[in-house]
Amino acid sequence: MKLFAWRWLAISSLLLAGAAGQPETRPQYGGTLRIMMQARLDSLNPAAATQADSFAERSIMRMVFDTLIILDDNGRPQPVLATSWQSAGKSQPWRFLLRNGVRFHDGTVLTAESAAASLRAANPNWEVTADGGSVVIQCDCPNLLSELALPRNSIIKNDSNERPTGTGPFRIVEWQTGAKLTLAANEDYWGGRPFLDLIEIEMGKSFRDQFTTLELGRADLVEVAPEQAHRLSLGDAHLVSSLPMELAALVFARDAQTDDEKSLRAALALSIDRGSMRSVLLQGAGQPAASLLPNWMSGYAFVFPAEPDLSLARRERSQVRTIPTWTLGYDANDSLERLLADRVALNAKDAGLSLQPTSASTADLRLTRIPLASADPWIALTEMSATVGLPVQNISSNSVEDLYSAERAELETQKIIPLFHLPMMYASSSALKNWTLRPDGSWNLADAWLENKPR
């Protein structure tokens, strides 16, 4: 049977050396997992609006907090804190029966009241009530189940020190804001105590520092820049790649106001040579994209042409008499963004446009990397629209046809020009076993374990 490509990607772990042929062993309890990451989290509250979504944040939130449900690899909802759910029909409230015997990390029992309060705080527009052992939700949200699986809808409760506490497989031991987080196994986790004793996470580390630390044996799991993955000498380490879950795109600061502006934006979109950028700058990583959603998620992304058309770009540009110089912003700390911005400016010049890359905080358009919020395409699209400032489309049904129409309408605003869909890549030590990536790109470490020594 021919294997489904995205499933292959999801499990694409490149075992480069060492572990092949090692005898199978049962999972071993104990040990401290050392993780490094580039992001600096300023809050451990999953509903904190101040913090930009990132894969690092999702991963940490899912270790400390639980949601009512989670989406599996096929996008189907699976029980977490809710054991069953049902709705009488469209526009009718949903009822979620809570799992019995679950405790927060501070020892208090999870109740329908506490779960409802948590969801109300994260979603002021929802009507959330407790009814016996169930949580009842009434809202105008056609994809409620997928929304509930988002980390921001984790069930949290403030402990006696007003710090958020969760019910997840790990509890917070030490938190130095933006620098270091130490988690310990939740001995009473409803899903079984994790195998690992401790997880130490160091934040704000460059990719280079992370990999050097892994090479020195002082880290077990580090991030890898996709464009650098092919160059790494991994030794016994494993390289793991997620599905493409991040969109690199040009986002304009404001909507196109005039026909001239629309023509220039069309010319810019047509001038970009994503193929050579992928070969040279990304070293073959990622997928050129002219769509917001990756093809594995929607199934139709290839109908949006991603190839450059310089003659058409010049024709579009020629319709405009005065060519402004646009500033193209990028994150100075992100070397890939800088390289891509420079190349976009070069391509634009070929079409007769003028772009000035800048690391300043304000710019006419900005090269942005947007993590897709969910493996559910509707949630991914609506969350992206909210992030970028695109008009949110009405959802009349969950059909692929409507999804395509909605995405096309967003692209036709010309506020965003997709460039690439990028995977998240990680390198792990050979001692780290059975860790996986969830469909939303977050780590699943509850089942991970560290091998003491080869059998």
Next chain:
Amino acid sequence: MQEAVYNSAIPDVNLNAVYRFCLFPRFLRIALLLCLLSVGLLMKVSAADWNAPEQNLARKIIAVTGPGAVAVIFENRSSLSQRDAEIVENGLRNALEALGLHFVNENQAAANVKISLSENPTSFVWIAQIQQSAGESAVLLVSTPRPEGSLAARDSIPLRLRKISLWKQSNRILDVALLEEGPTPSHMAVLDPESVSLYRLQSGKWQQEQALPIAHDRPWPRDLRGRLIPARDHLLDVYLPGVLCSTASSLPLSLNCHDSDDPWPLIPGTLNGEKLSVFPSAGLANGASTVVPQMKAFFAPTRNFFTGVLTPTLGKFATVPKFYSAALLPRDRYTLWFFAATAGQVHMIDGMSDRAVNWGWGSDLTSVKTACGAGWQVLAATAGDQNSDSIRAYEFPDRDPVAVSEEVSFPGAITALWTEARGDTAVAVVQGRETGTYEAFRLAMACDQ
């Protein structure tokens, strides 16, 4: 998804094809084969029934192009096999022709239609990109839910160590016990994390008779393990981390569970001379005269291993290193024990000495008493390639293992390996790497080869 209601998965009823098939008279076997072939053909037809989406897409295309001459090209970007893709292509061509289109070369066509067979995680997505002569273009989509994946067929390999599928389900299987009242099994018990399910063999099918829920206060540890042990005066004892359950000795059957740190038996009852209620005529396996003293070990209530504390003591050893599994080989004057320690080595203990060795074995081992070879074999799990574990039988002429069987491969990770109650066979549980489902196998030595 909106109207979805979550319900616990229902276990698949798995026919123990090889075993039960052999119990059938010849004419019944032929009839069953024909029946299975018919079912297979029906499934094939059903899997290839793309009529509704074909008609749907054809109608959409006609609505844009109108009847007339078009050029159509097809592209399969999905996991559909070439054969299925051709079936879809033919179906679409027929549907389009029936609606008034006829197919011509690109330079003669009023419209060019590119039909792509694509997919996403939940659906097959078929897309028609239409370019008309006036420069107008249109993108049309239809989707149809992906069928549930089917298990890939596995080749059977002729081996001296044979595996026979017993049972398969989506929930984790901890142990399976075949309960034999006569020469053939008629009942089977399947232990999963929440219940013991009892099945009866009726008309060649295992029919569930009862599911006995397991009561436990604490969450189970990860990598949960458990054992079903046929008992002397009642049907079964169920050993789980920190919990011991027993079936009632009278009908109606129920399961009484309580917190317990009682040690788990390491040796099947029939090998130490017990007369079990479910094996009234069994006696010692294979008529063997060897009686092995019972040995029990304490299991860590919140972990996946034995603590290492043994009862009774093993010679001068009251404790051994923490271990995942154990096997034994009776010698003339002593019993040689093997413990797969959590630290990675195998500890070989004869009561006087403890020798830690590294034979490249996995953490699951057990032993069987058979009529083959030296009479006792140790079965040890090893890792094959990245997608399959395997089990191999070993004998010990002296103190080092000699492989006496080829490796038996499994389509995933071995999650349990226990000797069955009669002592001459073992049960292995495997979690499929691709499907995630659990399957229990009986392992039997074929000594006539």
